[in-house]
Amino acid sequence: MASFSFNLISIRWLLLLPLLHAVAIDGLASRQLLCHDDESSALLQFKESFHSNLNACIDSSAYPPKTASWKLEGVDKDCCSWDGVECNDDKGHVIGLDLSSSCLYGSMVSNSSLLRLVQLQRLNLADNDFNFSQIPSEFSRLSRLTYLNLSNSYFSGNIPSKFSDLSKLTSLDLSNNHKLHLRSLKGLVQNLTNLEDLHLDHVQILSPVPEILSNLSGLTTLNLIDNGFYGEFPVGIFKLPKLQDLRVNYNQDLIGSLPEFYSSSPLKILGLWESGFSGELPTSIGNLDSLNQLWIGNSNFSGSIPPSIGNLTQLTTLILYNNSFIGQIPSTLFNLISLNVLDISYSQFSGSIPTSFCNLTLLIYLDITQNFIRISDPSSLSCLRKLSKLTFLAFDGINLTKEIPSSLKNLTQLSVLDMSWNQLTGRVPSWLANLTQLTVLHLAQNQLQGTIPISIFELKKLETLNLYSNNLSGIVSLDMIHKLKYLTTLLLSMNNISFLTKTETNATQNKFGALGLGSCNLTNFPDFLSNQDQLQYLDLSYNNIQGQIPKWLWNTSTKTLMFVNFSHNLLTGFDKDPVNFPWPQLQILDLTFNKLQALPKILPPYTLVYLVANNMLQGEIPSSICNLSSLYSLDLSNNKFNGILPDCLSNFSISLSILNLQGNNFHGMLPQLCAKGSRMKMIDLSQNQFTGVLPRSLSNCRRLEILNLGSNQFNDVFPSWLETLPELRVLILRHNRFYGVVGSPAAMFTAPKLHILDLSTNKFTGKLPFEYFRNLKYMKKVDANNFTHMRAYRVFWVAGLALHEYYLYTMMITNKGRETKYQKIIEALAAIDLSSNEFSGEISEFIGNLYGFQLLNLSNNKLTGHIPLSLGGLTTLESLDLSQNKLSGRIPWQLMQLTFLESFNVSHNQLIGPIPQGKQFNTFENNSFDGNPGLCGSPLSKKCEDLEPSPLPTSSIGDGQNSWFHTEFDWKIIVLGYGSGLVIGVVLGNIVAEKNQHWFVKIKKLQHKMRKRQHA
Structure with missing residues (x-):
């Protein structure tokens, strides 16, 4: 049986051999069909046209590149087996080529061998370096392409218009080629009716978004990030039936609003980050039940958040950062328990946050920075222990009080903790050392006290330690910093810390990117800076560093330094005389308040902020x-600069916002400072020797808030053409040679925000120009409790730090009889100074409409007539100077209602009668009333003979239709209780408050006198 079995199997094999041979022959034949010679040749030629360069690798782990396997020897000679190559099974043609992240370096040429792969359907060349070469228009010959990805590969020039011939494309990705241009998006997509995915991020397009995109019904992904789009975004795109991913981030001039959404929308990602979109979030946003990510930060949205946002149960990312949202955060938001990322920072949310925010237990990232939000009870933060997955927590700028909450000690996964800009008190807790994963710790701008606990220096992973501006004390040594071997950002400025720079080791281990040692009791530049070659931010301000800036410091971080602040020291110069600054990347330089006499002439080309005020610098502005x-x-203020201003100042007026040349010796006429589109907010040229007329180009400064030209020699008529500047708040022309009549304004809404006007010490004539204030709605709404200061504000980013520049406006005006330097101008301050001119005529009763003013100076003019009764309505007035005029009549008793009046001067006029007694008038000295022979009563030595109140002058308020006291009869009616309630209340209030019998005597005498007249 065994033998029989063997023979039977052998016979079977003999019968199968021919069949197996045929199959083998067919297999070899079909294998020979794979990888056509001309295609393998084309691929090899393409490989040889580029270098395989490790520097061209986006990901170094991708080296060696895919093309390293491409060869014609051995088992790998079949190109269909090469990395990145795909062939079809039946014909053996190359239909797919994926060379993404292949470290290719070189230029793409128009006759590239790739064009010979005519069967190609999918081509991916992403993440290479094609050396800013152009994309060949010949790529359009690859007519079978359905997928094309050239992203992030350093292409430049124009996207070929012939790309629109690739009508079979379903996916096109040209994103992240920052020097690539597209002349017409409409022209590109007009034939690409099969598109499903379109990615054009960071391609320069500079056009409106074409309506034609609304017709691409198969579109599922549309990414148009940072393209320079402008105009209205087509609302039809939101309604595309298959659209899942829509992002138009970083298109600041692209405007639009959100439509009504329907529940059938498949949208999963909506990104409008840093766009011009505005309006409110529609209630129907709750219908987007498939939405995973909502990115609408840094835009112009407003209104309240609809409670329907709680319906978005699939939401994992919600970014509402930096909008104008108001009101309370709806409690429904805290039902989104799938959220991983929640950023509602830099908005205007108010109210308190309920403890239900701790229900979001999947949160990894939480930022509620800079709102009007309050934690009603700091102890409510004890629920934070439930957010155990948090790696990023930012609670800065929400008025947190008391100590740093101890519940944070349980958040052991935290990598970033930011509680800056609050009112935290107490000590920096030692238990912060429990947060062993911390890489960033921001506790700046609080009221923390005591020494920094030693345990902080045991946080081995710490990269950033920011304790800027607290009340911390004690000693920090460089040896303590050495324990934090990963520390690259150290900010200790604005405390009471003493920083010891001597170390037991020979070299500094840390390579700092940002170093803030301001107000750290330094007397010399720290030696360890000589070993720093990666610094971007260096702050040594508010120390006692004396003498010259040493030579070795110029060699510190010469390729990286972007921010240098040596202000408020005792520096006198440089121990060598450099021609230019050695830090070519420098953007922000602050050398104010030193004793410097010279600076390098050539400034770094990327300079954004150049502050050298309050030194001893001289000479002309450098041409550089x-x-x-x-x-x-x-x-450049408060130095000894001279010469004329260069005409080129107008060249960068589009970028320049702050120009302060006050307190120098500049002369000559002003150049044309403002071109159209100017962003200038503040111009201070006061205390120089400028002459001539004002350049009319100042009317282009549509964003100008303060214009100070005081104490010069300008010789011009009143610049009425400035009246249309919509943001102008402060106009100072004092101490010049301006002349002529300040006529009625031409514009209806003349300078609507103007609240400080100083025209003093000029040669203006005619009537007082109160017409300019008739439409000042700002004055009528002024908030006397607003103690914020006028300033320009901008955020600069350096070394990963947000640098907030608050440039405070300053001015010199006369207040309470003295020239006063305002280093800060309170927003609520309102002042008019028209003194020392040649204004004539009467003071209009309209002056009573200037609600909110604190300072009014009309002295040293040629004014006549009575003091208006309506001045008694300016209840916020603190200083009133009407001296050195020709005013007549009595001092109105209504001025006694000015309970804030601290300075009052009516000297050297022609006033008569008794000086009002009581209240503020009891505080004024003789010199307030000197030079009026007809005045009597305290504080003057001249006694009044007749205590009867004399008839008040005929006058009216505002438009003349509503008069207060036309005759003595009106006075009688008010006393008896038949007049207006407001005035009755004032009069009776005065009577009751004074509790003085002589008021009643006066009333009785007046009534008796009036009866006599009636009988007569």
Whole structure:
């Protein structure tokens, strides 16, 4: 049986051999069909046209590249087996090529061998370096392409218009080629009716978004990020039936609003980050029940958040950062228990946050920074222990009080903790050392006290330690910092810390990117800076560093330094005389309040902020300033500069916002400072020797808030053409040679925000120009409790730090008889100074409409007539000077209602009668009333003979239709209780408050006198 079995199997094999041979022959034949010679040749030629360069690798782990396997020897000679190559099974043609992240370096040429792969359907060349070469228009010959990805590969030039011939494309990705341009998006997509995915991020397009995109009914992904789009976004795109991913982030000039959404929408990702979109979030946003990510931060949305947002149960990312949302955060938001990321920072949310926010137990990232939100009870933060997955927590700027909540000690996964800009008190807790994963700790701008606990220096992973501006004390040594071997950002400025720079080790281990040692009791530049070559931010301000800036410091971080602040020291110069600054990347330089006598002439080309005020600098403005095309702030004030201003100042007025040349010796006529589109907010040229007329280009400064031209020699008529500047708040022309009549304004809404006007010490004539204040709605709404200061504000980013520049406006005006330097101008301050001119005529009763003013100076003019009764309505007035005029009549008793009046001067007029007694008038000295022979009563030595109140002058308020006291009969009616309630209340209030019998005597005498007249 065994033998029989063997023979039977052998016979079977003999019968199968021919069949197996045929199959083998067919297999070899079909294998020979794979990878056509001309296609393998084309691929090899393409490989040889580029270098395989490790520097061209986005991901170094991708080296060696895919093309390393491409060869014609051995088992790998079949191109269909090469990495990144895909062939079809039946014909053996190359139909797919994926060379993404292949470290290719070189230029793409128009006759590239790739064009010979005519069967190609999918091509991916993403994440390579094609050396800013152009995309060949010949790519359009690959007519079978359905997928094309050239993203992040350093292409430049125009996207070929012939790409629209690739009508079979379903996916096109040209994103992240920052020097790539597209002339017409409409022209590109008009034939691409099969598109499903379109990615054009960071391609320069600079056009409106074409309506034609609304017709691409198969579109599922549309990413148009940072393209320079402008105009209205087509609302039809939101309604595309298959659209799942829509992102138009970083298109600031692209405007639009959200439509009504329907529940059938498949939208999963909506990104409008840093766009011009505005309006409110529609209630129907709750219908987007498939939405996973909502990115609408840094835009112009407003209104309240609809409670329907709680319906978005699939939401994992919610970014509402930096909008104008108001009201309370709806409690329904805290039902979104799938949220991983929640950022509602830099908005205007108010109210308290309920403890239900701790229900979001999947949160990894939570930022509620800079709102009007309150934690009603700091102990409610004990629920934070439930958010155990948090790696990022930012609670800065929400007025947290008391100590740092101990519930944070349980958040052991925290990598970033930011509680800056609050009112935290107490000590920095030692239990912060429990947060062993911390890489960033921000506790800046609080009221923390005591020493920094040693345990902080045991946080081995710490990269950023920011304790800026607290009340911390004690000693920090460089040896303590060495324990934090990963620390690259150290900010200790604005405390009472003493920083010891001597170390037991020979070299500094840390390579700092940002170092803030301001107000750290330094007397010399720290030696360890000589070993720093990666610094971007260096703050040594408010120390006692004396003498010259040493030579070795110029060699510190020469390729990286972007921010340098040596202000408020005792620096006198440089121990070498450099021609230019050695830090070519420098953007922000602050050397104010030193004793410097000279600076390098050539400024770094990328300078944004150049502050050298309050030194001893002299000479002309260096011509190199004309090269600073991005300059934002220029402050040369309080030095000894001279010469004329260069005409080139107008060249960068589009970027320049702050120009302060006050307190120098500049002369000559002003150049044309403002071109159209100017962003200038503040111009201070006061205390110089400028002459001539004002350049009319100042009317282009549509964002100008303060214009100070005081104490010069300008010789011009009143610049009425400035009246249309919508943001102008402060106009100071004092101490010049302006002349002529200040006529009626031409514009109806003349300078609607103007609240400080100083025209003093000029040669203006005619009537007082109160017409300019007739439409000042700002004055009528002024908030006397607003103690914020006028300033320009901008955020600069350096070394990963948000640098908030608050440039405070300053001015010199006369207040309470003295010239006063305002280092800060309170927003609520309102003042008019028209003194020392040649104004004539009467003071209009309209002056009573100037609600909210604190300072009014009309002295040293040629004014006549009575003091208006309506002045008694200016209840916020603190200083009133009407001296050195020709005013007549009595001092109105209504001025006694000015309970805030601290300075009052009516000296050297022609006033008569008794000085009002009581209240503020009991505080004024003789010199307030000198030079009026007809005045009597305290504080003057001249006694009044007749205590009867004499008839008040005929006058009216405002438009003359509503008069207060036309005759003595009106006075009688008010006393008897038949007049207006407001005035009755004032009069009776005075009577009761004074509790003085002589008031009643006066009333009785007046009634008796009036009866006599009636009988007569």
